[in-house]
Amino acid sequence: MTQSMRAPLLFAFVAILFILEGTTNFWIFSGSWNTSLGILNMALISAIMALGVNLQWGYAGLFNIGIMGFVALGGLATVLVSMPPAPGAWAAGGAWQILLSLVMGAATIVAAVLVWSKMAKGRARNLTMLVLLVGGFFLFRFVFDGGVEFVEAITPASTGHIGGLNPGGDAYKDFGWLTIIAWPVGGLIAAGAAWVIGKTALGLRSDYLAIATLGIAEIVIAVLKNEDWLARGVKNINGLPRPVPYEIDLQGDPGFLERAASLGMDPTTASTIYVKLGYMVLFTIVLLILLWLAQRAYNSPWGRMMRAIRDNEVAAEAMGKDVTARHLQIFILGSAICGIAGAMMTTLDGQLTPTSYQPLRYTFLIWVMVIVGGSGNNFGAILGGFLIWWLWVQVEPIGLWLSETLTSGMAEDNWFRIRMLDASAHMRLFSMGLVLLLVLRFSPKGLLPEK
């Protein structure tokens, strides 16, 4: 098989998998276009995340295992942009107080950094730093705690958080286009977090970046779970507005019903498929834009410089390239793409549930996608995103089928059979680890190798 045929053939194979899912209910396939499109939409988002990780790993050789954190920050952006401001929280000043305390906290840190860099070394500097940080912390907590207490006390059963920037008030769901604005905002927030991490951990050993990103991801999730004033914590935010029409409105629209009838579909199926197709179109546009940009970057002098740094840092540094600064740049770009994907995912779900963020699902699975697809090749990353996401969804039915086949000779109540059927739910992790190890060992360049 020649190299040029490889990519189209593999993409065609993935397309067939999705078509089979939609048309036949043979073996593990469900035969429902709804399911197929549902998997496809998440696959598109996963492909975007894989694109971001490929930027970091494939272009620059940076090992980031905090993808989950950047994805969650993107999700937070969707809430902060597209939800209406919570009634009462802003009017009486509680939310302003929280904002003020955050500004004060940031000012404290900036002041401490200034003291550290401007003052002469010695006891005076250490003392000033200490007084500044401790005093700043207590002042911050004092203002912050008051604001939080106030905001969280306002109708805690339904809101109890600051809300977002949606100007619609009670009719906020009419402002669905705001969620699309939230996608780049999610990217910006993730980029900000990446800057902080990159500043501290880049320029040191590659493992340190891995550990630092692992840490920031856990902390982002902890903040989302515990800071109720921000996005209601584990009480979740439901009913985000969306950029596509609601099924229920479509079903009440005579024009839509007529068209559905002319295609021979019942209104419920037609409306759900219509909505999913709407998302699909939006996500595909984003994916194509990002892919175009990534390809342009890859083939530019900048991309060549990145690869030169990746392949030999010492030589690149000797040629006058600022390795740490370039690493920081690409780390921020890749994380921003993950943030965009995270905002898109929260839009698709229509809710933000902090407990659903699991590192194995949002960090390591994306890594499997990039490595299986082919690190350094954007098309490879996208292919990996589609293929591995499909596999991730289907491993459970495959596992169930496998355990049933293996134990079909046993009695219904055999303990081993029951255990096997129960355990097939855990097949996912095992099989993903196996796929990763096999690819790394026998085909380390992935399905679509870098040219």
Place this chain on the structure above:
Amino acid sequence: MDILNAIVALLNFVVIPGAAYGAQLALGALGVTLVYGILRFSNFAHGDTMAFGTMATILITWWLQSMGVSLGPLPTALLALPFGILAAALLLLATDRGIYRFYRQRKAVPVIIVIVSTGVMFIYNGLVRFIIGVEDQNFLDGERFIISARDFKSMTGLDEGLALKTTQGITIVVAVIVVAVLFWFLNKTRTGKSMRAFSDNEDLALLSGINPERVVMVTWLIVAALATIAGVLYGLDKSFKPFTYFQLLLPIFASAIVGGLGNPLGAIAGGFVIAFSEVTVTYAWKKVLIYLMPESLEPSGLVQLMGTDYKFAVSFAILVIVLLFKPTGLFKGQSV
């Protein structure tokens, strides 16, 4: 009297739990630091190795309990521990033979081996979930307390109770024994010395006739023992849940880095630094302060610097500070 009460409260809520947690972290960090020193990569599968060893120990413990075997006041798990270590050792040696050795012989760059170790982590995690499930498992038996709070109060007549859980006592005793044996092994035996030589300068060690495969094998055996002991102690003291062992990865790595990666002494110091910072920052100091301050100054809030849910943030913050100001760690580690 108030000062005594304050000291007892401090011991009860900060010093004892911190020491036990610190010992557990130190044992975990020793495993990470040994792999780093000898095999030269950060082993992300370490948390799940701990989970696997603990799971094996739990299964044996349940079997022993069903046979009616017990250690009296001590938990039966101590009897099952050697078998758990054996299971973890077999798993690690098989993993090394099947996976890591290939990359070692090809002299792959460390970051590739780190990615491989995340693949291994997936597999271990899947295995553990497959065999024992994802729920909390309880395998503690025997006496719960060495000194219970009530006994202490009646003994001393103080208002504050001091409770010393059996598991905390065992953790500290076992950790001291393990660390003593480990350092004796590294400093006094021929194999231990060859391990240190290999860690300091691989080429020189090879030239002087040290068999690298043997060094690697011994390392994995020690790591299996350390990981299983750390995991079992943590499981006895808190509870066993596969996911929490994955989350322990961050404080364990933070401990190893704070102390200086590749330096065993540093790993122990780092473990206690991280554990005590976590406990002191997330402890509500109200109780202690009430005893110490005059009535008019008594705090109204909990005087908790950060909620317990942010304990990861503490290890992370310390990690960041160390990376910024002293990337080689408190004790001189190998890496920059």
